[in-house]
Amino acid sequence: MKKLIWALLLTPMVGLAADEPVNVTAQQFVDLQQGNAVYPGFRRAHAKGICVSGEFRSNGQLSDYSKAPVFQSGATPFTGRLSIAGNNPTAPDLKAPVRSLALSFSISSTEQWRLAMNTPPVMAVADPHTFYQQILAIQAGPAAIKQFFSEHPESKEFLAWAAQYKASGSFASETYNSINAFYLINHNGKRQAVRWAMQPTVTVATTDAQDVDALQNEIANRVVAGNVVFDWVFTLADAADDENNATKAWPDSRQKITAGQIVINNTTAQLEGGCHAINFDPLVLPTGIEATADPILRARSSAYAESYRRRATEQLTGALKEPEND
Amino acid sequence: MTNTERFSLSMRLFHWGMAALVFAMLTAGLLMVASLDGWQLTVLTAHKVFGVIAVLLVSARLINRLRQAIPALPDDLSHWQKMSARVSHWLLYGLLFAMPVSGYLMQYFAARPIDVFGWFRLPAALNVDIYTYALFRELHSVFAIALICLIALHIGAALHHHIIRKDKVLKSML
Ligand code: HEM
Ligand code: HEM
Numbered sequence: 001m002k003k004l005i006w007a008l009l010l011t012p013m014v015g016l017a018a019d020e021p022v023n024v025t026a027q028q029f030v031d032l033q034q035g036n037a038v039y040p041g042f043r044r045a046h047a048k049g050i051c052v053s054g055e056f057r058s059n060g061q062l063s064d065y066s067k068a069p070v071f072q073s074g075a076t077p078f079t080g081r082l083s084i085a086g087n088n089p090t091a092p093d094l095k096a097p098v099r100s101l102a103l104s105f106s107i108s109s110t111e112q113w114r115l116a117m118n119t120p121p122v123m124a125v126a127d128p129h130t131f132y133q134q135i136l137a138i139q140a141g142p143a144a145i146k147q148f149f150s151e152h153p154e155s156k157e158f159l160a161w162a163a164q165y166k167a168s169g170s171f172a173s174e175t176y177n178s179i180n181a182f183y184l185i186n187h188n189g190k191r192q193a194v195r196w197a198m199q200p201t202v203t204v205a206t207t208d209a210q211d212v213d214a215l216q217n218e219i220a221n222r223v224v225a226g227n228v229v230f231d232w233v234f235t236l237a238d239a240a241d242d243e244n245n246a247t248k249a250w251p252d253s254r255q256k257i258t259a260g261q262i263v264i265n266n267t268t269a270q271l272e273g274g275c276h277a278i279n280f281d282p283l284v285l286p287t288g289i290e291a292t293a294d295p296i297l298r299a300r301s302s303a304y305a306e307s308y309r310r311r312a313t314e315q316l317t318g319a320l321k322e323p324e325n326d
Numbered sequence: 327m328t329n330t331e332r333f334s335l336s337m338r339l340f341h342w343g344m345a346a347l348v349f350a351m352l353t354a355g356l357l358m359v360a361s362l363d364g365w366q367l368t369v370l371t372a373h374k375v376f377g378v379i380a381v382l383l384v385s386a387r388l389i390n391r392l393r394q395a396i397p398a399l400p401d402d403l404s405h406w407q408k409m410s411a412r413v414s415h416w417l418l419y420g421l422l423f424a425m426p427v428s429g430y431l432m433q434y435f436a437a438r439p440i441d442v443f444g445w446f447r448l449p450a451a452l453n454v455d456i457y458t459y460a461l462f463r464e465l466h467s468v469f470a471i472a473l474i475c476l477i478a479l480h481i482g483a484a485l486h487h488h489i490i491r492k493d494k495v496l497k498s499m500l
């Protein structure tokens with residue numbers, strides 16, 4: 001409580017001190033993400049996606065580490081979204097470098113949990129302002145991005161992952177990573193830093209399909225034929241690991257706990273399903289899980305809110321138009 | 327109207343306490359929506375809790391106000407000056423309610439429960455209603471702009487009374 005009072009009283013000062021030139025605002029960040037072609041009513045990032053739903057079947061293994069009720073053994077339903085990175089809601093599925101899974105557990109009127117996960121296990125950079133420079137470099141072309149990575153040695157692990165990563169032929173056969181670390185809080189108030197991954201239970205070979213909606217069609221058909229299942233695997237940090245640096249993976253030898261399975265049993269087009277209305281802000285957390293100070297994680301709430309505000313207001317004023325595939 | 331010279335102690339405490347709180351809330355709100363830095367989450371959490379406290383305070387303040395006499399405005403003010411003083415004060419009260427109520431409803435319809443110092447949580451909708459969220463999100467901003475303008479006018483008027491008219495209006499609140 002004391003911390004919150006100081007935070008409120010001291011914000012005016014922070015404002016005066018925060019005039020370093022490299023700092024970008026949430027608005028500038030979202031402007032850069034949305035680019036010149038704005039698609040009213042759609043997410044400014046990960047604009048193309050498909051709604052999914054199903055349940056988390058918890059085996060109870062994590063309940064010693066977190067008091068969050070979802071980790072008691074039993075099933076909790078979710079609304080989710082499978083998406084690809086980018087600002088264009090009609091982009092070809094197979095051209096996107098990153099695939100994503102987002103989940104929302106609406107547990108009760110006082111407990112909500114939102115998760116947004118990507119295929120890479122680490123970030124190339126450790127803070128949002130450098131991330132902004134990285135996106136600028138990507139937009140400027142191959143020479144600029146090469147230059148950027150050479151000036152940012154912290155991107156080494158990300159580049160090593162990217163060099164060996166082969167996109168598969170399905171959303172069902174990818175691994176989705178939390179990337180950022182969180183704290184689990186147990187009944188005794190003990191805190192444990194963790195990262196997690198949704199690990200696929202099927203393998204699907206790379207495809208050379210030409211269809212722009214190849215991944216969406218594939219997953220819709222697959223779910224009709226049977227449930228799509230992921231193992232939810234947590235990695236526990238030990239004292240040597242830095243939970244606040246999203247560019248560094250923790251050693252493979254760290255303890256891993258499988259908390260249960262994510263079971264997808266339904267898909268719906270995003271404008272018809274329940275996922276479009278949700279802001280999958282990873283800082284919406286239930287009791288028993290807390291945010292680390294990771295600067296990337298901390299940057300996400302206000303950027304997601306800015307994107308959400310823009311698209312929600314566009315939807316309210318009727319500006320959302322379903323774009324044609326081209 | 328009455329023969330009191332000053333606002334009662336309780337009214338002065340409410341006035342200056344809330345003036346400080348509202349100033350901090352406005353500053354926190356404007357800075358946090360722009361910031362990508364580590365303190366954003368902490369300030370956002372504080373903003374919501376203290377916003378909820380603000381609605382409790384302004385309710386108590388209004389009850390307190392309606393039960394007491396307040397100093398009469400100076401006799402040399404014209405009819406419309408007295409009217410605008412009264413209207414602006416009631417508008418201030420109105421916005422002191424509208425700010426936190428729109429903030430809470432924005433969070434409610436975005437299905438984001440509000441954590442109160444880790445003690446308990448205020449409820450939110452189970453499912454997101456993006457239209458109603460958008461409405462209250464925009465109203466929260468519109469009310470904030472209106473409140474900022476009105477406070478500027480209010481401070482201007484208080485200083486005008488003190489420095490130019492040299493009457494007792496500002497002193498009645500000190
Ligand atoms: C500073 C870092 C980041 C920024 C500024 C950022 C920004 C954004 C924005 C603005 C959105 C759109 C939100 C909306 O309108 O609903 C978004 C969506 C998303 N982001 Fe991030 N992001 C960041 C890091 C990450 C990381 C590290 C991950 C993965 C672990 C991630 C995964 C996702 C996913 C999966 C979505 C789509 C969620 C959905 O389906 O609605 N982001 N991001
Ligand atoms: C005296 C009461 C309050 C004042 C003066 C106030 C003021 C502000 C201001 C000036 C902003 C920035 C708006 C903008 O730039 O568009 C803001 C944003 C915000 N306020 Fe408040 N607020 C109050 C109460 C509340 C309450 C009670 C809540 C919720 C329980 C709340 C939740 C929020 C949220 C979530 C945002 C950020 C929205 C976003 O990032 O999209 N506020 N507030």
Ligand code: HEM
Binds near residue numbers: 349415419477480484
């Ligand atoms: C430096 C800043 C401020 C000064 C010098 C100031 C001064 C005053 C004065 C002199 C009065 C009495 C007017 C009269 O005799 O009728 C007054 C009333 C009032 N002020 Fe302020 N004020 C300030 C800031 C604020 C702020 C930030 C708010 C809003 C939160 C506010 C809300 C009110 C309200 C609602 C009243 C009416 C009181 C009532 O009739 O119950 N003031 N102020």
